[in-house]
Amino acid sequence: MLAAIYLHWDGLYTTYHRFFSHLQSKLNVDIGGTQLSKIVIGSDEEAALTKAIKQCFPSSANILCSRHLEENVRRYLTNNIGVSDKVRKQVVSDIFGKHGLTSFNEVKKFELKLMKLSDKYLKYLPSFEEYFRKTAQKIRSGVLQPRIENKWLPINWKNNSCESMNHIIKLSANWKTMKLPDLIERLYKIVKLQQAECRRALYGQGNYELAPWMSKCKIQYVHWTQKTKEEKEALFAKFMKGMPAKKKTVSSTDGRLTIPKTCKTAKKPGQRKRVKSLKTITRNRNIK
Numbered sequence: 001m002l003a004a005i006y007l008h009w010d011g012l013y014t015t016y017h018r019f020f021s022h023l024q025s026k027l028n029v030d031i032g033g034t035q036l037s038k039i040v041i042g043s044d045e046e047a048a049l050t051k052a053i054k055q056c057f058p059s060s061a062n063i064l065c066s067r068h069l070e071e072n073v074r075r076y077l078t079n080n081i082g083v084s085d086k087v088r089k090q091v092v093s094d095i096f097g098k099h100g101l102t103s104f105n106e107v108k109k110f111e112l113k114l115m116k117l118s119d120k121y122l123k124y125l126p127s128f129e130e131y132f133r134k135t136a137q138k139i140r141s142g143v144l145q146p147r148i149e150n151k152w153l154p155i156n157w158k159n160n161s162c163e164s165m166n167h168i169i170k171l172s173a174n175w176k177t178m179k180l181p182d183l184i185e186r187l188y189k190i191v192k193l194q195q196a197e198c199r200r201a202l203y204g205q206g207n208y209e210l211a212p213w214m215s216k217c218k219i220q221y222v223h224w225t226q227k228t229k230e231e232k233e234a235l236f237a238k239f240m241k242g243m244p245a246k247k248k249t250v251s252s253t254d255g256r257l258t259i260p261k262t263c264k265t266a267k268k269p270g271q272r273k274r275v276k277s278l279k280t281i282t283r284n285r286n287i288k
Contacts, residue, residue, distance in 0.1 A: 002165060002191055007180070016052035024056045040150055042159050044068040045138055061149050064142030066156040070096045073135060081127050091128070094120075101136065102143050102156050110144055199236050213243060 006019040039060040041053050045068060053062055070092060077088045094117055095101045101117065104110040114136050121129040147153045172186045200206030202217060203224040210218055217239045224232070251258045 001194055002187070005187060011046065011048055013048040013051055016049050017055060020052050020056035038150070040146065040153065042157060044159070045072070045142070061146040062142060063146040063153060063157055064138060065159040066096060066102055066143060067158040069135065069138065076131055077128065083125070087125070091125070095135070096156065102139055104144065105147055107144070107148070110140070202235065202239060214239070
């Protein structure tokens with residue numbers, strides 16, 4: 001799905017940094033419901049791109065596409081070393097297979113597998129050993145570590161969604177170079193189509209569904225059909241704004257005092273009952 005689009009003609013660090021710094025400022029202030037904590041950004045291993053991401057989002061987890069890593073290993077084995085198909089398949093299986101280097105979620109198991117493969121390639125394929133060590137370092141920092149910090153990440157994450165959208169854009173352009181105004185018009189049509197799908201998600205239809213934290217925006221289809229055009233636009237505009245940012249502090253009326261915001265149902269240590277008064281029952285007692 002297309003989000004922010006940046007048209008550029010080079011792959012320089014300054015170019016990427018300009019784009020990501022702009023995104024960082026928008027995500028931090030202007031877009032409701034967004035958070036920069038525990039953000040995960042996936043990409044290929046392009047040096048300028050990953051460097052710009054780390055500079056603009058220093059607290060983010062950057063995960064690398066395992067498919068790109070695998071393709072680079074295949075290309076190096078074929079073009080730089082010239083190994084046979086059998087050897088190439090075995091090396092790729094050692095690194096990216098079901099029980100390969102990228103399949104581990106624990107540092108200890110990863111390091112043990114790395115030592116075994118390093119000894120193996122040093123003995124039987126010495127021309128590949130140095131390249132393997134560099135690739136293993138990328139896997140350690142760009143595959144293993146993000147997965148340890150974010151348990152929900154899948155094994156061997158791939159940016160297939162990005163490649164799929166890239167294919168859709170090229171199909172819309174008929175695989176030809178287009179003038180900038182025409183390209184912008186094509187991209188605009190794709191975005192408008194996506195917005196139509198998002199609108200359908202509000203009443204439970206289409207290819208998308210609402211995320212759990214946006215479920216309050218959902219409306220029954222029968223109620224949606226009874227809305228006027230203006231009411232539908234208002235509901236969709238509210239949805240596109242996202243959830244309002246939650247304030248972490250509370251200020252006094254005159255603004256002279258600001259304190260951290262507490263939970264709505266704050267309790268004292270050891271308290272077992274609700275904050276609000278409970279219903280009590282007075283029993284009749286016989287007085288002797």
